[in-house]
Amino acid sequence: MHDRAIDQRLHDFKEVDTGMTSEEAKIEAERCLQCKKPLCVKGCPVGIDIPAFLREVASGNFQKAAAIIKEQNMLPAICGRVCPQEVQCEGQCILGIKEKPISIGELERFVADTERAHGMVAPQKKASTGRRVAVVGAGPAGLTASAELARMGYSVTLFESLHAAGGVLMYGIPAFRLPKDIVKAEIDAVLSLGVDLKLNHLVGRSVTVKELLSYDAVFLGTGAGLPYFMGLPGENLPGVYSANEFLTRVNLMHADSFPVFDTPVKRGSRVVVVGGGNVAMDAARVARRLGGKVMLVYRRREEDLPAREAETQRAKEEGIEFVMCSHPIKVLGEQGITGVECVRMEMCALDKSGRPEPVPIEGSHFTIDADVFIAAIGQGPNPLLISEIPELKRGKRGNVIVDDEFRTSMRKVFAGGDVATGAATVILAMGAAKCAVHAIDKMLREE
Amino acid sequence: MYTIEKAGQLADKVYQMWVKAPHVAHHAQAGQFVIFRIDEKGERIPLTISAVDGDSFRVIFMTIGKTTTHLAALKAGDHIRDVAGPLGKPSDLSKFGTCVLVGGGVGTASLPIIARSLKAAGNRVVGIVGARNASLLILEDEMAKACDELLISTDDGTKGFHGFAADLLKQVMAREKVDAVWIIGPAMMMKVTCEATRPAGIKTFVSLNPVMVDGTGMCGSCRVIVGGETKFACVDGPEFDAHQVDFNLLMGRLRTYQPEEKESLERYNAHICACKGGDHHA
Numbered sequence: 001m002h003d004r005a006i007d008q009r010l011h012d013f014k015e016v017d018t019g020m021t022s023e024e025a026k027i028e029a030e031r032c033l034q035c036k037k038p039l040c041v042k043g044c045p046v047g048i049d050i051p052a053f054l055r056e057v058a059s060g061n062f063q064k065a066a067a068i069i070k071e072q073n074m075l076p077a078i079c080g081r082v083c084p085q086e087v088q089c090e091g092q093c094i095l096g097i098k099e100k101p102i103s104i105g106e107l108e109r110f111v112a113d114t115e116r117a118h119g120m121v122a123p124q125k126k127a128s129t130g131r132r133v134a135v136v137g138a139g140p141a142g143l144t145a146s147a148e149l150a151r152m153g154y155s156v157t158l159f160e161s162l163h164a165a166g167g168v169l170m171y172g173i174p175a176f177r178l179p180k181d182i183v184k185a186e187i188d189a190v191l192s193l194g195v196d197l198k199l200n201h202l203v204g205r206s207v208t209v210k211e212l213l214s215y216d217a218v219f220l221g222t223g224a225g226l227p228y229f230m231g232l233p234g235e236n237l238p239g240v241y242s243a244n245e246f247l248t249r250v251n252l253m254h255a256d257s258f259p260v261f262d263t264p265v266k267r268g269s270r271v272v273v274v275g276g277g278n279v280a281m282d283a284a285r286v287a288r289r290l291g292g293k294v295m296l297v298y299r300r301r302e303e304d305l306p307a308r309e310a311e312t313q314r315a316k317e318e319g320i321e322f323v324m325c326s327h328p329i330k331v332l333g334e335q336g337i338t339g340v341e342c343v344r345m346e347m348c349a350l351d352k353s354g355r356p357e358p359v360p361i362e363g364s365h366f367t368i369d370a371d372v373f374i375a376a377i378g379q380g381p382n383p384l385l386i387s388e389i390p391e392l393k394r395g396k397r398g399n400v401i402v403d404d405e406f407r408t409s410m411r412k413v414f415a416g417g418d419v420a421t422g423a424a425t426v427i428l429a430m431g432a433a434k435c436a437v438h439a440i441d442k443m444l445r446e447e
Numbered sequence: 448m449y450t451i452e453k454a455g456q457l458a459d460k461v462y463q464m465w466v467k468a469p470h471v472a473h474h475a476q477a478g479q480f481v482i483f484r485i486d487e488k489g490e491r492i493p494l495t496i497s498a499v500d501g502d503s504f505r506v507i508f509m510t511i512g513k514t515t516t517h518l519a520a521l522k523a524g525d526h527i528r529d530v531a532g533p534l535g536k537p538s539d540l541s542k543f544g545t546c547v548l549v550g551g552g553v554g555t556a557s558l559p560i561i562a563r564s565l566k567a568a569g570n571r572v573v574g575i576v577g578a579r580n581a582s583l584l585i586l587e588d589e590m591a592k593a594c595d596e597l598l599i600s601t602d603d604g605t606k607g608f609h610g611f612a613a614d615l616l617k618q619v620m621a622r623e624k625v626d627a628v629w630i631i632g633p634a635m636m637m638k639v640t641c642e643a644t645r646p647a648g649i650k651t652f653v654s655l656n657p658v659m660v661d662g663t664g665m666c667g668s669c670r671v672i673v674g675g676e677t678k679f680a681c682v683d684g685p686e687f688d689a690h691q692v693d694f695n696l697l698m699g700r701l702r703t704y705q706p707e708e709k710e711s712l713e714r715y716n717a718h719i720c721a722c723k724g725g726d727h728h729a
């Protein structure tokens with residue numbers, strides 16, 4: 001990690017980690033043992049040929065390394081930054097047994113950043129198949145599906161309801177983790193394959209389901225954008241946000257620069273964020289940069305936090321106060337928020353997920369003073385479009401049911417990413433999209 | 448970018464605008480809205496679709512803050528950067544019998560398209576258009592054409608009936624059987640007016656106007672409580688059963704950004720003065 005000093009980074013939204021130098025990258029890549037059966041590749045959901053690109057980095061052939069990565073992944077500058085490598089490629093690296101695994105994520109990022117600085121090479125495309133595919137949602141899944149389909153020669157129309165492509169990459173993950181000019185550059189590379197991006201188009205409203213089904217195939221990548229609320233008394237007071245709303249206002253609408261940008265956001269002086277995932281960590285660190293004293297309330301123990309370890313560490317360095325084994329039960333206030341009433345939790349028997357089940361301790365109520373409250377307790381699949389298509393089979397949690405080739409219950413309709421799995425990671429959505437694209441290609445070639 | 452085809456003033460502080468956006472115009476139904484973002488630095492604001500013609504649709508708005516003031520300054524040939532829609536659920540256009548449509552101020556903008564659709568579904572439609580004073584009345588001619596009967600009220604008696612739209616609604620209810628009522632206007636007007644139909648148990652719809660960001664159901668900024676349940680107005684509404692709506696909560700949440708809205712408008716006006724009516728799009 002090459003993190004900027006805390007006193008600097010707390011006053012802006014510029015990237016915290018400044019990345020590797022060429023020399024550092026070469027030295028790190030040289031540590032790779034070039035395994036004959038590389039486990040790291042198996043750990044990568046999109047199957048990047050990691051030893052091959054590391055070999056090129058070690059020899060200083062950065063352009064060639066970029067080309068190898070892009071065979072499998074059109075968004076390497078993004079993935080290098082936000083993948084939970086500790087449980088994927090790096091978690092599998094054989095060097096991790098005795099010493100440190102290779103910093104594959106940082107190297108992927110270095111390669112992508114270097115390529116971008118020197119002008120990106122346009123990817124190769126196959127001849128047109130004459131078939132049309134509609135992709136719904138321009139998040140990581142939809143972008144990956146669009147890029148792969150376009151490379152195979154399909155004519156791709158990508159529908160996005162917001163005014164910018166990127167999905168969670170634009171509205172969710174803050175710029176200090178994922179700079180937006182980088183996201184835009186990688187999206188532009190996807191669009192340069194001839195993908196027809198239609199912004200401001202909400203499928204189901206601006207495009208009817210009938211129009212959608214007039215394409216030869218459809219890929220649904222509409223994500224898990226439905227915020228869950230906790231159902232607490234006082235939850236609808238002004239100043240209570242879903243993390244989606246809070247992050248959208250700042251990341252997509254630039255409310256941190258209000259009034260230069262028109263969208264406002266409440267800058268709490270004392271902010272309570274509830275949750276323990278990456279979204280909670282992002283919301284807390286954004287609130288901190290808006291000048292608030294921030295407390296992160298999580299019902300389990302610190303070792304149970306699902307957020308990326310590095311980001312939890314950074315949140316702590318930035319002065320976020322962690323209140324573990326606690327749970328909000330009421331938002332206090334009349335016109336606005338004055339505080340949050342919480343209860344302490346004790347850890348009992350392990351639950352289904354293998355984590356201890358938290359149970360409230362009687363009489364342990366306490367109050368935290370607060371003027372902004374952000375709920376980051378998870379999101380569900382966006383129901384709007386999929387509820388317009390009754391033939392589409394859905395699971396209990398509203399997710400679209402798919403088989404192992406990401407086919408839905410409807411012929412020629414495929415789905416991948418959070419809309420199928422529930423809220424997960426960027427790279428898993430991309431992996432799903434790649435599998436779905438192969439199934440779409442197979443179906444259309446057999447027709 | 449979406450081209451403004453026509454723009455002009457309708458009444459004191461009230462403006463109309465026709466915008467070319469086929470994806471909206473071809474799919475819009477009564478009761479739906481759009482989200483506008485004027486430029487790169489703009490916020491996203493919801494506006495009701497008030498009429499449709501070919502590839503274009505009309506919005507009508509009142510200048511109350513920075514964004515609407517900026518919008519009012521735009522002319523035919525100018526552009527809106529982003530137009531998303533149509534959004535929200537369409538109005539319930541069943542055959543009810545006799546429908547009364549009550550518009551308060553700029554809320555009247557939503558009514559002609561609903562009136563025409565209800566007529567087409569075989570309903571008798573009575574329109575009531577109310578405003579604080581005569582200079583704020585809009586769409587009288589259009590409503591007169593769209594409805595079987597049109598009644599006018601002003602709070603100060605400068606035109607039509609001297610009093611509130613609610614009083615006219617009660618008069619209509621006294622003289623004939625009313626089967627369904629739409630009330631669209633400021634939150635306080637909707638809250639008060641829907642009390643007229645509550646005792647008789649008449650099906651009453653209001654179109655709610657909470658603060659929105661995306662307008663597609665992904666943030667919950669527009670959440671309202673209807674019948675004790677939390678709903679997102681942008682996807683579950685914006686029309687709801689008036690007698691189930693928690694109006695006090697709606698009004699409280701509408702005040703969330705009052706200080707910021709004031710600051711933004713003052714800054715915009717100061718900038719307009721500084722550049723003496725020149726380029727104020729910066």
